[in-house]
Structure formats: C-alpha cells, structure tokens
Amino acid sequence: MIIPIFLPHLGCQSRCIYCDQDVITDIEKDDIGTRIDESLAGRKGPLEVGLYGGNIFGLNSEDVKRLFSYFRSHEDKITNFRVSTKPIPLDPEVIAILRENRTTVIELGIPAFNDHILWFLNRRHTTADLINAFSMLTGEGFQVALQVMVGLPHETLDDVRGTVRNIVKLKPSYIRIYPLAFISGTPLAAMHEAGAFTAITFEETLQRTVLIYLNALQHGIKTVKMGLTDNEVIKDRIVGGYYHPAFGFLVKSQAFHQALMARVIEGGFTGYATVCLNSRDISHFLGYKRTNLARFREAGLSVTWEAANIAPGTFILKTGKKKIWGTIFDALSELNK
Ligand code: SF4
Incomplete structure (x- = not known):
C-alpha cells in the first residue's frame, strides 16, 4: 500500500x-x-x-x-x-x-x-x-x-x-x-x-x-x-x-474505439457486427456513457458484444462468415502516421 x-x-x-x-x-x-x-x-x-x-x-x-x-x-x-x-x-x-x-x-x-x-x-x-x-x-x-x-x-x-x-x-x-x-x-x-x-x-x-x-x-x-x-x-x-x-477511462475508451474502427474500415464491415472481447474490456469498448456505441452507429455499424476468453486488449470482429482479430494497438495505425 x-x-x-x-x-x-x-x-x-x-x-x-x-x-x-x-x-x-x-x-x-x-x-x-x-x-x-x-x-x-x-x-x-x-x-x-x-x-x-x-x-x-x-x-x-x-x-x-x-x-x-x-x-x-x-x-x-x-x-x-x-x-x-x-x-x-x-x-x-x-x-x-x-x-x-x-x-x-x-x-x-x-x-x-x-x-x-x-x-x-x-x-x-x-x-x-x-x-x-x-x-x-x-x-x-x-x-x-x-x-x-x-x-x-x-x-x-x-x-x-x-x-x-x-x-x-x-x-x-x-x-x-x-x-x-x-x-x-x-x-x-x-x-x-x-x-x-x-x-x-x-x-x-x-x-x-x-x-x-x-x-x-x-x-x-x-x-x-x-x-x-x-x-x-x-x-x-x-x-x-x-x-x-474520468480522463483515464476516456483515453482507454478512445483507444478501443479507434482500434475497432481501424479494423472495421480495413475489413469493410457495415450493417451488423459482433465484437468478442475480454470482460475486463467491455466498459472501455462501450465508452463513457456508452458513447462509443453511438459513434459506431454514426459510422454505419450496429454492434453487439460478447465476453470471450481472450487476452485483454484483443478483440474479434464477426459478421456472417467474416471474422477478424484485432488488438488495441490497431489504433496506432492511424495515430502513428
Ligand atoms: S515542480 Fe513546478 S508544478 Fe511542481 S510544485 Fe514545483 S513549481 Fe509547482
């Protein structure tokens, strides 16, 4: 302590x-x-x-x-x-x-x-x-x-x-x-x-x-x-x-949103998708007052989520037969440019 x-x-x-x-x-x-x-x-x-x-x-x-x-x-x-x-x-x-x-x-x-x-x-x-x-x-x-x-x-x-x-x-x-x-x-x-x-x-x-x-x-x-x-x-x-x-929470939520969006754009996801992620990451995925969900909707994607037995900081995006893995570091593909 x-x-x-x-x-x-x-x-x-x-x-x-x-x-x-x-x-x-x-x-x-x-x-x-x-x-x-x-x-x-x-x-x-x-x-x-x-x-x-x-x-x-x-x-x-x-x-x-x-x-x-x-x-x-x-x-x-x-x-x-x-x-x-x-x-x-x-x-x-x-x-x-x-x-x-x-x-x-x-x-x-x-x-x-x-x-x-x-x-x-x-x-x-x-x-x-x-x-x-x-x-x-x-x-x-x-x-x-x-x-x-x-x-x-x-x-x-x-x-x-x-x-x-x-x-x-x-x-x-x-x-x-x-x-x-x-x-x-x-x-x-x-x-x-x-x-x-x-x-x-x-x-x-x-x-x-x-x-x-x-x-x-x-x-x-x-x-x-x-x-x-x-x-x-x-x-x-x-x-x-x-x-x-809640600044730290906002930062982690922003990171999650950007990482997911990077994979959404790369994978050409539109319509509906499910995000599987470690239960510890769900609050960051949802965002402060669930604002990330609204941002996904604005980007043309309606998402649901499930807890999965995968490492914290990683996620799986699924829609129909399409399934791609991602990590929180995918946010850096844009940020580090
Ligand atoms: S290091 Fe700067 S900010 Fe910190 S107590 Fe001293 S004067 Fe203030």
Missing part, C-alpha cells in the same frame, strides 16, 4: 507557470513532522510512502536528512519510499541520502522533451538535464518513472511524438500522463487570457494522450495514472485546459 504525502512546492526554487501549489512547504517553519505523523498514525505496515508535490532534489542534504528524520518513529512499518522531483539539481550527496533512507523509486517530471516549451513553462531545466538524471539514477539502481504532460502551450503533434520516442528509448519503470489544466491565479491562466497561446481542443488532448499511452504500453511500459484525480484539483479554479474526473 502506498501512502501519499504531499509537500507542496518543497524544494522548488522557481515556480512552473501552471503551478497551483498555493501553499509553499517550508521545511524549517512548517510542522512537517505533525503532517507525517497524521498521515501514518494508526496505519499498519508494510507501507510504502510516496513523497509528492515538490522538488526533493532542490533541497540541500541537511534538509533531506531532516525530512527523513520525521519518519523515524514509523520506521518499522515503512518498507520504502518513492519521491517525485524535477531532474535538477543532481547532488550526489542528496542521492546517497535518498538511497540510505530506502528510496527505491524516483519519479522525474518532464512535461515535454522540448527545451523551448520547458523554458516557456519556467521549468528551469532542459531535456538534456532529464536524460542525464535518468541515466545517473538508473545507474545507481533506482527505479525511475516519468511524469509527462499533454496540451502544453505551443505543443505540436511532433512534440508529442518526441515524448513517445524518449519514453520508448528510456524505458522508465512506469509513466503518468497529465493533461494541462489552467488554474486561476497562475501565470499560465493570465497568459492564456491575454492570448499568448491557443489551447488545443479536448479531443486533440485525448488523441495525444492515447498516442503516448498506447505506444508506451506496446513497449511494455505501464501508465499508472492519466489525469488529475478529484482530490488533487479545486475544480472551481479551472479556467481553461482540461480536467475530467
């Missing part, structure tokens, strides 16, 4: 333009120990602790030691830590302290593998910094995951393909994909209001996420999360970009 502990802005020496972390954690002034005690009190081990919401690499070695000292009284039930951070600065002493304190997984944030976009977002690091950190940390024996984003200012489809290429090349332990939401009060929201960039549509955001998700999956890289969850955003403050409580 992973217990997430959010330490907003801890160690961030600058603010990303989309950052809505109003509260800045100060390791000297804030009572982090009490917050940690409250999160862990009454919980039985074994527990993994996730330290999220800041840039642990931005802390000096003394502060990192101090941070872990707050966990001493819970030591016997904690198996390991995972931390999220920017890829800079890379201080070998900080990294050694993380390892000594049983940190096994490090999640590196890299919204895009495009230095101009990183500059625009005020990330204060480059793609080369990320690649350098990734290689050093994996070399040190850490599992390294990546957090990427879609729908960024000035992002093109080529940028997203660049994200895909880098994910496939680096082979992170897993990834998280976040569509960008514009939160009121942030520089990003003000820039958007002033017309400094044009946001892409929700459909395009979904497509770009499908592109990353499916390519990663095809290379054995799991996406553990897509989109922010309800408790991570104050919905009233979202003034642009995209947030949807």
Whole structure:
C-alpha cells in the first residue's frame, strides 16, 4: 500500500507557470513532522510512502536528512519510499541520502522533451538535464518513472511524438500522463487570457494522450495514472485546459474505439457486427456513457458484444462468415502516421 504525502512546492526554487501549489512547504517553519505523523498514525505496515508535490532534489542534504528524520518513529512499518522531483539539481550527496533512507523509486517530471516549451513553462531545466538524471539514477539502481504532460502551450503533434520516442528509448519503470489544466491565479491562466497561446481542443488532448499511452504500453511500459484525480484539483479554479474526473477511462475508451474502427474500415464491415472481447474490456469498448456505441452507429455499424476468453486488449470482429482479430494497438495505425 502506498501512502501519499504531499509537500507542496518543497524544494522548488522557481515556480512552473501552471503551478497551483498555493501553499509553499517550508521545511524549517512548517510542522512537517505533525503532517507525517497524521498521515501514518494508526496505519499498519508494510507501507510504502510516496513523497509528492515538490522538488526533493532542490533541497540541500541537511534538509533531506531532516525530512527523513520525521519518519523515524514509523520506521518499522515503512518498507520504502518513492519521491517525485524535477531532474535538477543532481547532488550526489542528496542521492546517497535518498538511497540510505530506502528510496527505491524516483519519479522525474518532464512535461515535454522540448527545451523551448520547458523554458516557456519556467521549468528551469532542459531535456538534456532529464536524460542525464535518468541515466545517473538508473545507474545507481533506482527505479525511475516519468511524469509527462499533454496540451502544453505551443505543443505540436511532433512534440508529442518526441515524448513517445524518449519514453520508448528510456524505458522508465512506469509513466503518468497529465493533461494541462489552467488554474486561476497562475501565470499560465493570465497568459492564456491575454492570448499568448491557443489551447488545443479536448479531443486533440485525448488523441495525444492515447498516442503516448498506447505506444508506451506496446513497449511494455505501464501508465499508472492519466489525469488529475478529484482530490488533487479545486475544480472551481479551472479556467481553461482540461480536467475530467474520468480522463483515464476516456483515453482507454478512445483507444478501443479507434482500434475497432481501424479494423472495421480495413475489413469493410457495415450493417451488423459482433465484437468478442475480454470482460475486463467491455466498459472501455462501450465508452463513457456508452458513447462509443453511438459513434459506431454514426459510422454505419450496429454492434453487439460478447465476453470471450481472450487476452485483454484483443478483440474479434464477426459478421456472417467474416471474422477478424484485432488488438488495441490497431489504433496506432492511424495515430502513428
Ligand atoms: S515542480 Fe513546478 S508544478 Fe511542481 S510544485 Fe514545483 S513549481 Fe509547482
């Protein structure tokens, strides 16, 4: 079980333009120990602790030691830590302290593998910094995951393909994909209001996420999360970009719809067809509020479905004597063009 502990802005020496972390954690002034005690009190081990919401690499070695000292009284039930951070600065002493304190997984944030976009977002690091950190940390024996984003200012489809290429090349332990939401009060929201960039549509955001998700999956890289969850955003403050409580579900449904349509078109299916698929995939096949069924009808196909003893992510399309197999990756035939 992973217990997430959010330490907003801890160690961030600058603010990303989309950052809505109003509260800045100060390791000297804030009572982090009490917050940690409250999160862990009454919980039985074994527990993994996730330290999220800041840039642990931005802390000096003394502060990192101090941070872990707050966990001493819970030591016997904690198996390991995972931390999220920017890829800079890379201080070998900080990294050694993380390892000594049983940190096994490090999640590196890299919204895009495009230095101009990183500059625009005020990330204060480059793609080369990320690649350098990734290689050093994996070399040190850490599992390294990546957090990427879609729908960024000035992002093109080529940028997203660049994200895909880098994910496939680096082979992170897993990834998280976040569509960008514009939160009121942030520089990003003000820039958007002033017309400094044009946001892409929700459909395009979904497509770009499908592109990353499916390519990663095809290379054995799991996406553990897509989109922010309800408790991570104050919905009233979202003034642009995209947030949807079921974003991950929408992405998987879109992938299923596109894969099926690719095979429908290729096989020349019209009229009626039956789709056989693993029972775990039925909800994604139907889509959010069954919208995929309506989309099939609009494309001239009335579909029924049956659960079948086949691998998740695969399907069989049947009509009359015609029968063809497909997989969710068939969606990539169009997306990767
Ligand atoms: S890394 Fe950026 S988005 Fe994350 S807490 Fe720091 S300033 Fe905010």
